[in-house]
Amino acid sequence: MAPAPKKSLSDLASLGGLVYSTESGRMCPDCRQPIGQCACKELAKAAVPAGDGIVxxxxxxxxxxxxxxTLVKGVLVDAAALDQLGKQLKAACGCGGTVKDGVIEVQGDHVERVMAALxxxxxxxxxxGG
Known part of the structure; x- marks a missing residue:
């Protein structure tokens, strides 16, 4: 049986890099900064989806x-504002729902109520649709 080949440093870097440091704690895998100083999540939150402006x-x-x-697509706001809008629409319809992948889902057939609220x-x- 042949001995296992040694891994080079470039191979180890491709595995994702540093995850934890005794000096600064948990590290962000994307920007490789300590979690407290990570700017990746702020940049992701600031990203607003592109569209034609029609909901x-x-x-x-x-x-x-x-x-x-009832599905609501094409709202040009950030994730936090989309969650807040979802809450407002659910309250207006008196039902449940969720926000997934930039789409607000409201349980039940409430198309007219949602359109009026928006x-x-x-x-x-x-x-x-039909």
């Missing part, structure tokens, strides 16, 4: 056991 509201039942869900907040809204 599209649709109703979908696929993959949900026949249950209807127009009241000053968004340009279109109904998408």
């Amino acid at each position: 599209r509201v649709s109703r979908e039942t696929k993959g949900r056991g026949g249950k209807a869900v 127009q009241k907040l000053g968004h340009k809204v279109k109904r998408a």
